Amino acid sequence: MHADSPCPVARSADLLGDRWALLVIRDAFDGITRFGDFQRSLGAARNILSDRLRRLVEAGLLVQQPAADGSAYQDYVLTAAGRDLFPLLVALRQWGERHRFAAGQAHSTLVERSTGSALAYMQPQDSAGHAIGAEQTVVRKL
Amino acid sequence: MHADSPCPVARSADLLGDRWALLVIRDAFDGITRFGDFQRSLGAARNILSDRLRRLVEAGLLVQQPAADGSAYQDYVLTAAGRDLFPLLVALRQWGERHRFAAGQAHSTLVERSTGSALAYMQPQDSAGHAIGAEQTVVRKL
Numbered sequence: 001m002h003a004d005s006p007c008p009v010a011r012s013a014d015l016l017g018d019r020w021a022l023l024v025i026r027d028a029f030d031g032i033t034r035f036g037d038f039q040r041s042l043g044a045a046r047n048i049l050s051d052r053l054r055r056l057v058e059a060g061l062l063v064q065q066p067a068a069d070g071s072a073y074q075d076y077v078l079t080a081a082g083r084d085l086f087p088l089l090v091a092l093r094q095w096g097e098r099h100r101f102a103a104g105q106a107h108s109t110l111v112e113r114s115t116g117s118a119l120a121y122m123q124p125q126d127s128a129g130h131a132i133g134a135e136q137t138v139v140r141k142l
Numbered sequence: 143m144h145a146d147s148p149c150p151v152a153r154s155a156d157l158l159g160d161r162w163a164l165l166v167i168r169d170a171f172d173g174i175t176r177f178g179d180f181q182r183s184l185g186a187a188r189n190i191l192s193d194r195l196r197r198l199v200e201a202g203l204l205v206q207q208p209a210a211d212g213s214a215y216q217d218y219v220l221t222a223a224g225r226d227l228f229p230l231l232v233a234l235r236q237w238g239e240r241h242r243f244a245a246g247q248a249h250s251t252l253v254e255r256s257t258g259s260a261l262a263y264m265q266p267q268d269s270a271g272h273a274i275g276a277e278q279t280v281v282r283k284l
Contacts, residue, residue: 002161007250008238009168009231015242016234017161019144026151029276060241081241086276088233089151090266092158095230096150099202099223100157108149109282117269119279124232127259134171134228137261140251 006142015059016085020044020052022092025078025085028062033075061085090122148284157201158227162186162194164234167220167227170204175217203227232264 002010016022020042027041039049053076056062061082067073078085093110101107111118123131144152158164162184169183181191195218198204203224209215220227235252243249253260265273 002165006248007168008235008242010165010238011242012234012238013161013164013168016237017159017164019155019159022155022159023144023152026149026155030281083276084237084240087264087266088230088237089276091230091233092154093150095158095226096152096154098226100150100153106148106284108284110279111282112268112274113278113280115269116282119274120267120269120271122229122264122266124229124264125262126254127257127262129262132254132261134225134231136255137252138255139172140253140258142248142250 015055015061016088018052020048021056022089024049024052024056025061025082026089028076028078028082029086029089033068033077034073035076038076056082087122090119094121157197157203158230160194162190163198164231166191166194166198167203167224168231170218170220170224171228171231175210175219176215177218180218198224229264232261236263 002014005011016025023042023044024038027038032038032041035049035053038044038053039046042049044052053062057064057076060079062076063079064074065077067075090110097107109118124133124137126132126136144156147153158167165184165186166180169180174180174183177191177195180186180195181188184191186194195204199206199218202221204218205221206216207219209217232252239249251260266275266279268274268278
């Protein structure tokens with residue numbers, strides 16, 4: 001729909017502005033690879049899940065490969081472009097933690113594997129590496 | 143749909159996993175406040191745009207307030223929770239720049255207002271402030 005837009009947000013939103021696509025990506029980061037496991041995790045109808053997996057493969061975010069265990073299954077695995085969605089997933093998670101849970105309400109937490117510490121709050125940074133707010137920025141249009 | 147999920151990504155995706163909602167938020171960061179201006183920018187049908195604006199107001203991301211110019215119009219303005227979506231917008235933008243444009247293809251750019259410099263590439267950071275990749279993290283579920 002916005003495939004020709006000069007705005008990178010519009011092109012990303014075209015593909016990723018879909019709750020099922022985002023949750024498939026989340027599960028892929030969690031190590032889920034099989035159709036049946038995505039289905040159990042998401043509770044999505046087969047046709048919806050098939051459609052989203054197909055779109056994400058066509059867009060180059062997931063790739064199908066023979067199962068790691070040598071079985072006849074196909075695994076869905078994140079490509080390098082898919083793995084580059086890690087900042088987006090962290091942004092969704094950190095915004096949700098702040099604004100979609102009551103104070104003290106328990107939620108899953110993304111932690112550093114080696115220490116168990118929660119990640120820092122991720123903020124946009126200027127070219128010198130200092131945190132920068134939206135009001136200090138402007139979009140330079142074409 | 144996932145309003146009760148213990149996963150912050152799922153709760154965020156429920157609201158933000160929608161291309162029109164994301165583009166309304168993008169335009170609000172760009173300073174658009176009027177229904178007609180959103181409509182011209184997005185090319186969305188009136189009923190779709192009305193629905194998305196209403197959902198975003200109900201969710202507390204936008205607020206309606208009397209027009210700044212004293213006219214009878216209502217302005218739609220980002221709340222503090224809405225402004226906290228800046229990292230998400232930057233993540234969408236930077237992923238799009240990397241993966242949805244051909245090499246050398248022109249796109250709009252988010253720059254620091256005072257210097258005109260492009261923002262740094264935003265990366266998740268560990269508790270000590272060092273860049274961290276997905277493979278060094280794990281989700282601690284409830």
